[in-house]
Amino acid sequence: MIQDTPAPTGRRDRILTAALDVVAEEGAIRVTYRRIAAAAGVPLGSVTYYFDDLNQLLTEAFTRLAETVSAHYRAQLEAARTPEEARDAVVDIMSGTLWTSERDPLLTFELYAFAARTPELRTVLNSWMRASRDALARHFDPLTARALDALVEGFTLHNFFDHTPLGRDDIASVVQALLERDRGISDGKK
Amino acid sequence: MIQDTPAPTGRRDRILTAALDVVAEEGAIRVTYRRIAAAAGVPLGSVTYYFDDLNQLLTEAFTRLAETVSAHYRAQLEAARTPEEARDAVVDIMSGTLWTSERDPLLTFELYAFAARTPELRTVLNSWMRASRDALARHFDPLTARALDALVEGFTLHNFFDHTPLGRDDIASVVQALLERDRGISDGKK
Amino acid sequence: MIQDTPAPTGRRDRILTAALDVVAEEGAIRVTYRRIAAAAGVPLGSVTYYFDDLNQLLTEAFTRLAETVSAHYRAQLEAARTPEEARDAVVDIMSGTLWTSERDPLLTFELYAFAARTPELRTVLNSWMRASRDALARHFDPLTARALDALVEGFTLHNFFDHTPLGRDDIASVVQALLERDRGISDGKK
Amino acid sequence: MIQDTPAPTGRRDRILTAALDVVAEEGAIRVTYRRIAAAAGVPLGSVTYYFDDLNQLLTEAFTRLAETVSAHYRAQLEAARTPEEARDAVVDIMSGTLWTSERDPLLTFELYAFAARTPELRTVLNSWMRASRDALARHFDPLTARALDALVEGFTLHNFFDHTPLGRDDIASVVQALLERDRGISDGKK
DNA sequence: CATGAATGAGAATTCATTCAT
DNA sequence: GATGAATGAATTCTCATTCAT
Numbered sequence: 001m002i003q004d005t006p007a008p009t010g011r012r013d014r015i016l017t018a019a020l021d022v023v024a025e026e027g028a029i030r031v032t033y034r035r036i037a038a039a040a041g042v043p044l045g046s047v048t049y050y051f052d053d054l055n056q057l058l059t060e061a062f063t064r065l066a067e068t069v070s071a072h073y074r075a076q077l078e079a080a081r082t083p084e085e086a087r088d089a090v091v092d093i094m095s096g097t098l099w100t101s102e103r104d105p106l107l108t109f110e111l112y113a114f115a116a117r118t119p120e121l122r123t124v125l126n127s128w129m130r131a132s133r134d135a136l137a138r139h140f141d142p143l144t145a146r147a148l149d150a151l152v153e154g155f156t157l158h159n160f161f162d163h164t165p166l167g168r169d170d171i172a173s174v175v176q177a178l179l180e181r182d183r184g185i186s187d188g189k190k
Numbered sequence: 191m192i193q194d195t196p197a198p199t200g201r202r203d204r205i206l207t208a209a210l211d212v213v214a215e216e217g218a219i220r221v222t223y224r225r226i227a228a229a230a231g232v233p234l235g236s237v238t239y240y241f242d243d244l245n246q247l248l249t250e251a252f253t254r255l256a257e258t259v260s261a262h263y264r265a266q267l268e269a270a271r272t273p274e275e276a277r278d279a280v281v282d283i284m285s286g287t288l289w290t291s292e293r294d295p296l297l298t299f300e301l302y303a304f305a306a307r308t309p310e311l312r313t314v315l316n317s318w319m320r321a322s323r324d325a326l327a328r329h330f331d332p333l334t335a336r337a338l339d340a341l342v343e344g345f346t347l348h349n350f351f352d353h354t355p356l357g358r359d360d361i362a363s364v365v366q367a368l369l370e371r372d373r374g375i376s377d378g379k380k
Numbered sequence: 381m382i383q384d385t386p387a388p389t390g391r392r393d394r395i396l397t398a399a400l401d402v403v404a405e406e407g408a409i410r411v412t413y414r415r416i417a418a419a420a421g422v423p424l425g426s427v428t429y430y431f432d433d434l435n436q437l438l439t440e441a442f443t444r445l446a447e448t449v450s451a452h453y454r455a456q457l458e459a460a461r462t463p464e465e466a467r468d469a470v471v472d473i474m475s476g477t478l479w480t481s482e483r484d485p486l487l488t489f490e491l492y493a494f495a496a497r498t499p500e501l502r503t504v505l506n507s508w509m510r511a512s513r514d515a516l517a518r519h520f521d522p523l524t525a526r527a528l529d530a531l532v533e534g535f536t537l538h539n540f541f542d543h544t545p546l547g548r549d550d551i552a553s554v555v556q557a558l559l560e561r562d563r564g565i566s567d568g569k570k
Numbered sequence: 571m572i573q574d575t576p577a578p579t580g581r582r583d584r585i586l587t588a589a590l591d592v593v594a595e596e597g598a599i600r601v602t603y604r605r606i607a608a609a610a611g612v613p614l615g616s617v618t619y620y621f622d623d624l625n626q627l628l629t630e631a632f633t634r635l636a637e638t639v640s641a642h643y644r645a646q647l648e649a650a651r652t653p654e655e656a657r658d659a660v661v662d663i664m665s666g667t668l669w670t671s672e673r674d675p676l677l678t679f680e681l682y683a684f685a686a687r688t689p690e691l692r693t694v695l696n697s698w699m700r701a702s703r704d705a706l707a708r709h710f711d712p713l714t715a716r717a718l719d720a721l722v723e724g725f726t727l728h729n730f731f732d733h734t735p736l737g738r739d740d741i742a743s744v745v746q747a748l749l750e751r752d753r754g755i756s757d758g759k760k
Numbered sequence: 761c762a763t764g765a766a767t768g769a770g771a772a773t774t775c776a777t778t779c780a781t
Numbered sequence: 782g783a784t785g786a787a788t789g790a791a792t793t794c795t796c797a798t799t800c801a802t
Contacts, residue, residue, distance in 0.1 A: 011762095027307050029219050032796065045763040048798070106306050112347065113303040116296050117217050125351045146356060147341070147364040150348050154340030157302065161315045166336060174337040177371030181363065201787085222771065235788040238773065391783095407687050409599050412775065425784040428777070486686050492727065493683040496676050497597050505731045526736060527721070527744040530728050534720025537682065541695045546716060553751065554717040561747030581766085602792065615767040618794060763802090771795065778787085 012050050015040045019061040024103045028110045031058060055118070062111050063124050069108070070128040072098070077135040086139035087179060090148055091172045094155040096165075105160045140179070147178050202240045205230045209251040214293045218300045221248065245308075252301050253314050259298070260318040262288070267325040276329035277369060280338055281362045284345040286355075295350045330369065337368050392430050395420045399441040404483045408490045411438065435498070442491050443504050449488070450508040452478070457515040466519035467559060470528055471552045474535040476545075485540045520559065527558050582620045585610045589631040594673045598680045601628065625688075632681050633694050639678070640698040642668070647705040656709035657749060660718055661742045664725040666735075675730045710749065717748050 018040030022031050025039075033054060037044045051057040076093060080086035092098060099105065115121035129149065136145035151174070159165040208230030212221050215229075223244060227234045241247035266283060270276035282288060289295060305311035319339065326335035341364070349355040398420030402411050405419075413434060417424045431437040456473060460466035472478060479485065495501035509529065516525035531554070539545040588610030592601050595609075603624060607614045621627035646663060650656035662668060669675060685691035699719065706715035721744070729735040 027303065029221075029304070031219075033798090034796070043763050044797095045765090049762060052798095054797080102306075109299070109303040109306050112351075113217065113299040114219070116292075116299050116350070122351060126353055129348060129352055143356075143360050143363065146348070146360075147367075150344030151337070151341055152344065153347050154342065154344035157343050158319060158336070158340050160306070161312060162319055163316055166333075170333050170336075173333065173371065174368065177337075177367050178364065180370070181367030223773085224771080233788055235775095235790085236786095239787060242773080244772070407683065409601075409684070411599075413777090414775070423784055424776095425786090429783060432777095434776080482686075489679070489683040489686050492731075493597065493679040494599070496672075496679050496730070502731060506733055509728060509732055523736075523740050523743065526728070526740075527747075530724030531717070531721055532724065533727050534722065534724035537723050538699060538716070538720050540686070541692060542699055543696055546713075550713050550716075553713065554748065557717075557747050557751030558744065560750070561743065603794085604792075613767055615769090616765095619766060622794075624793070763800105765799100765801085767797105767799085769796085769798100772793085774792070775788105775790085777789090779784105780786085781784090 011042065011046065015042065015047055015050055016057070016061045016064060019057055020065055020107065023058075023061070023110050024107050028058065028114055058114060059118055059120055062114055062118075062121055065107055065111060066115075066121070066124050066128050069104070070131055073132055074135040077138070080139065083139050083179075086136075087172075087175060090136070090152070091168060091175050094152050094171045094175070095168050096156060096159050097168075102160075105156060108156070144178055144181060147181075148175070151175070151178070201230075201232060201236060205232065205237055205240055206247070206251045206254055209247055210255055210297065213248075213251070213300050214297050218248065218304055248304060249308055249310055252304055252308075252311055255297055255301060256305075256311070256314050256318050259294070260321055263322055264325045267328070270329065273329050273369075276326075277362075277365060280326070280342070281358060281365050284342050284361045284365070285358045286346060286349050287358075292350075295346060298346070334368055334371060337371075338365065341365070341368070391422065391426065395422065395427055395430055396437070396441045396444060399437055400445055400487060403438075403441070403490050404487050408438065408494055438494060439498055439500055442494055442498075442501055445487055445491060446495075446501070446504050446508050449484070450511055453512055454515040457518070460519065463519050463559075466516075467552075467555060470516070470532070471548060471555050474532050474551045474555070475548045476536060476539050477548075482540075485536060488536070524558055524561060527561075528555065531555070531558070581610075581612060581616060585612065585617055585620055586627070586631045586634055589627055590635055590677065593628075593631070593680050594677050598628065598684055628684060629688055629690055632684055632688075632691055635677055635681060636685075636691070636694050636698050639674070640701055643702055644705040647708070650709065653709050653749075656706075657742075657745060660706070660722070661738060661745055664722050664741045664745070665738050666726060666729050667738075672730075675726060678726070714748055714751060717751075718745065721745070721748070 015036060019031065019036050021039045022035045026035070031054070033047050034044055036057070037047045040047070047057075051060075073093065076089050076098070077086060080089045096105075111121075111125075115125050132149050133142070133145045136148055140148065155166065155171060205226060209221065209226045211229050212225045216225070221244070223237050224234055226247070227237045230237070237247075241250075263283065266279050266288070267276060270279050286295075301311075301315075305315050322339050323332070323335045326338055330338065345356065345361060395416060399411065399416045401419045402415045406415070411434070413427050414424055416437070417427045420427070427437075431440075453473065456469050456478070457466060460469050476485075491501075491505075495505050512529050513522070513525045516528055520528065535546065535551060585606060589601065589606045591609050592605045596605070601624070603617050604614055606627070607617045610617070617627075621630075643663065646659050646668070647656060650659045666675075681691075681695075685695050702719050703712070703715045706718055710718065725736065725741060
């Protein structure tokens with residue numbers, strides 16, 4: 001049995017990765033076949049060979065990004081065994097401590113802008129959000145899950161642009177308040 | 191009596207407005223001098239006469255957008271006379287009822303993506319955020335203000351992409367929980 | 381008697397001077413109305429007001445340059461009272477000691493390139509050369525004058541591009557040889 | 571047997587040649603991608619495919635010119651077997667009899683103007699001059715070589731602009747004087 | 761399969777030129 | 782007289798796309 005496809009996914013993969021690199025580095029606004037080719041270290045013809053349509057290429061690259069980020073997010077939450085651990089995980093995520101550079105939030109912003117106009121990606125994002133909430137819902141009631149999920153988004157964005165980002169303690173205090181809404185409900189209040 | 195002078199505000203303004211129209215309509219990714227000129231109904235040379243640099247044009251247009259949105263936001267909050275009215279205003283904003291079309295959230299996403307790479311705009315966004323919080327802080331304690339502000343962001347985004355957006359009552363419940371954090375503190379609890 | 385022309389030649393003059401500045405700074409290849417206006421510190425409309433034709437403007441500017449340089453050259457020679465002084469003056473000129481920067485040779489090269497295609501300037505250059513030779517001919521025989529004049533040109537150009545320009549003594553030795561041709565003739569040889 | 575392949579040397583070469591044609595015909599001041607493309611008989615996109623930068627194109631074209639002229643010059647001198655033949659060759663060159671049209675001097679003037687601002691070309695010109703002198707130095711002492719070389723430049727230029735160019739005999743007389751400097755030195759005189 | 765060459769369309773800019781004031 | 786506004790025509794340069802090999 002001869003393996004005659006030395007790197008079947010290799011080339012295509014590398015191009016998709018490079019596309020995200022270009023988006024991270026220069027913005028979706030500056031993405032071109034040429035720049036992707038340069039970033040991937042492959043000839044221009046190679047990019048157009050694998051991808052007839054630049055929008056499709058970006059959609060695929062962004063889809064991959066969304067799935068990766070979503071998977072990380074869920075993994076983070078699923079590692080939690082107790083509600084307390086889950087709460088800490090959420091606070092971690094909101095604090096942005098998981099991000100090593102500006103690359104991730106930057107890519108996220110580009111993703112939203114691009115996805116808003118790409119039905120295919122809107123579906124992907126919708127699934128992502130659903131998955132996130134499901135992961136949260138293992139520890140919290142559905143509405144709290146959605147509120148936490150939204151807060152993750154909000155703090156991420158604000159912390160990115162804010163010169164004086166919130167500290168972990170403050171974030172924890174806010175999260176605690178949302179969790180108490182949950183408890184308040186189960187206590188029979190409201 | 192017909193006013194046939196080309197409008198006192200003039201060309202420059204019209205071009206900036208048109209630029210945002212193009213961004214809203216086709217995305218920043220597709221903005222070109224030509225498309226802006228077409229949208230503004232002015233000759234191409236007219237656009238380049240007022241703006242030597244396309245990036246600069248976009249920066250200025252987005253700055254104007256940020257200031258407009260920020261002003262609306264503040265006006266909304268400052269109209270509130272009591273904490274209850276303020277709470278309702280916040281819930282309104284989170285529900286997206288103020289938005290008449292997809293145009294506003296779309297522009298916002300583009301704004302964030304573009305601003306992330308434009309120091310000048312990052313400063314503008316930072317001011318915007320500060321102003322928002324100050325407006326909220328007239329009714330709530332500082333941390334609650336920030337949490338609410340972040341939640342606005344998060345719900346806006348999620349409601350845009352989610353097929354089943356949250357209803358007003360659910361949002362109100364979440365907001366209430368954050369406000370009780372505030373009260374809880376002043377009550378000496380926790 | 382009222383003087384109602386505050387600076388009649390001022391504006392026009394300044395533009396011509398600025399044109400040469402642009403040529404010196406960026407090369408005739410990059411001369412435009414706009415750059416001249418910027419260099420002169422006058423509005424664009426002002427340049428086109430005074431000069432309908434860019435080529436004519438350059439021709440006039442170069443004419444002025446040629447006349448200035450030629451005048452300097454002649455002044456240098458006419459200050460000489462004896463053949464020895466004249467010889468020293470020529471050697472000085474060849475050594476480039478009169479030039480304070482690269483500006484002068486640079487402008488000269490541009491002048492030749494431009495003049496080669498501009499009949500009006502060719503005439504100017506021809507006059508210049510004639511005047512130079514006449515100045516030299518007050519001290520040397522006509523052919524020697526022409527040879528010296530040519531040598532000035534040649535050494536100037538070579539010294540500009542050569543990393544190891546000739547020293548004054550070497551130049552003096554060469555000039556001396558040409559002068560002895562003169563003497564040899566008057567001695568009856570040939 | 572017809573060779574219908576598009577010539578082995580190919581497009582790139584043809585474009586460089588065409589560029590010099592445009593410079594010779596209209597001056598460096600009027601060189602554009604379009605004019606070069608038209609002169610080369612290739613589509614505009616073809617020129618920009620091979621040359622990203624117009625300046626670089628011109629630099630390369632002028633480099634080629636310098637090397638060609640320099641090679642001709644050296645060939646002319648190296649064909650000489652005796653000092654007498656070398657002297658005659660030099661006089662020929664100074665008389666401009668080798669030039670078949672105004673094209674060569676015109677290109678030379680443009681070359682100097684352009685090279686003066688292009689470090690890469692200044693290096694090329696420096697090499698050219700060194701090579702010229704080396705060729706001359708096979709027959710004459712070094713200083714005489716430099717003087718002759720400069721004189722070539724000077725007479726070329728003056729003969730181009732002068733309505734009454736020098737005759738061959740006059741030039742020969744001047745050259746002879748320089749050669750006698752050489753001899754005078756070896757004779758121990760002066 | 762893959763890619764270098766090639767090209768036509770279009771992009772950002774620059775510019776000469778015109779003209780109302 | 783002088784100039785700011787305005788514009789249509791290039792100009793440089795970038796790109797998507799095609800295609801022969």
